[in-house]
Amino acid sequence: MLSTSRLSLIIACFTVFFACKSPTAEEATTPTYTAGQEIKMDKNILLDKIKGGWAGQVIGCTYGGPTEFRFNGTMIGDEVPIPWDGxxxxxxxxxxxxxxxxxxxxxxxxxxxEKHGIDAPDSLHALAFAKAEYQLWHANQAARYNILQGMMPPASGFWKNNPHADDIDFQIEADFAGLMSPGMINAAALVGDRIGHIMNYGDGVYGGVYVAGMYALAFVHNDMEYVVEEALKAVPKESEFHQCIADVIRWHRQYPDDWKQTWFEVQKKWSNDKGCPDGVFKAFNIDAKINAAYIVIGLLYGNGDYGKTIDISTRCGLDSDCNPANAAGILGTMIGYSQIPDYWKQGLDKVEDMDFKYTSMSLNKVYEIGMDHALQMVERNGGKVEGDEVTILYQVPETLPLEVAFEGLYPTKRGNIFKNLDLDNPEVKFAAEGKGLVITGYAGKDAGLPDAELVLDVYVDNQVVERVKMPTGFQNRKHEVFWNYDLTETAHEVKLVLIHIPKGYSIHVQEYITYSGVQPPKRTY
Structure with missing residues (x-):
């Protein structure tokens, strides 16, 4: 006869299997949970799902690594091999x-x-992120510069202070908020909304909140279409982010067997980048919404198949490591670590005890820490942890307030400057027209010289509008030389004048982008 404890273990194992097996479209069910409804889950299942989410990120990121931003404005063809082995x-x-x-x-x-508790203030997160040793780009780097200059969140991510506010940055790093909030989408959204404003605003924050929301729902639902649609309720319908993802859902219904047709529809409508100075009028696009569309295309057309989900998200192109990382993490959370196919876990055992660069955490360590944080969040949100059973109080999504970056602004021109400012050439002038202006460039130095902070004044129509500090160090650099979205809608004379620059240093001024408050007419042919 089986002992009671042994019988309980067997039942738990079967429960894990059936709860975590990857559902086909026919097997998926639409739940009917109500706000505050109790959902009971064995701790083993919860841990399995948390592990599936963290491991999934690494699997998806690794698979897409060789193609990251090598296919911009185009999908990765079926004939292009993407390696995978142990x-x-x-x-x-x-x-x-x-x-x-x-x-x-x-x-x-x-x-x-972990160090300061789950109520740790945003300022601690911001300072840790800004002072970390790793390199950053786009909204993250712009926010890092702001914070190091004394501008704390949410100002550090606000679009008038950060021209990358709509970029993908928080979207790719928001997984933790969902993985610590099983079945509690509003708890995930609250964490995401707070931390997302360190580096983003508007659609850039919504991307992270949406990804975190899908993770939170994936703990308790096995219907991916439901998860994709339900998580979107946290994002205001008026936002372009919501509209883009709603389009993907609609096109999936219209073309249920052709992800490439949906990709083309996304490309036709949502491929223009408005804010990011690196993407305006270029095929490169790191905007949150189009890359989120590629996550969702993978999740919907993958039909619960792990490899298919990762491959489709990758082959959509653009940020083709981060997008499948999110998709693989969300599906990994839904099915659990134990049900990720062995083919996709091959080689995982070789790295699970290795600390990620710039951290003292490995996957095996974050599995444990993530579990602890999830249990704390369950209790914090009215649930219970009793023995081997966790009781989650289910949350129905609440919609965040509307935020719109770059509202009423339309890019009109990308012009060349390509001048080096140094001791011999301390000034550059050019003409620009519009109510918004961004100047791209960076500070540099001759080999062997120490890093320094260079200084220049920016004049618009013979008035100094900003004194700009340009560090030469890559870690603390200013991502763009200058931006201003509050000019008058007219022609301007722009002048950059060096104030402080030692010999052997220079500021490389590259391009300018102008914005108008009047939307250009669309071509009709």
């Missing part, structure tokens, strides 16, 4: 650990929660 993860860990920026960025926030 050595891939170890190779990237050892040779190009910066690939996992979306994971070690997550871990910065996880570490602050």
């Amino acid at each position: 050595e891939q993860m170890l190779w990237w860990y050892e040779n190009a650990p910066g690939l996992y920026d979306d994971v070690y960025m997550d871990l910065t926030f996880v570490d602050i929660f």
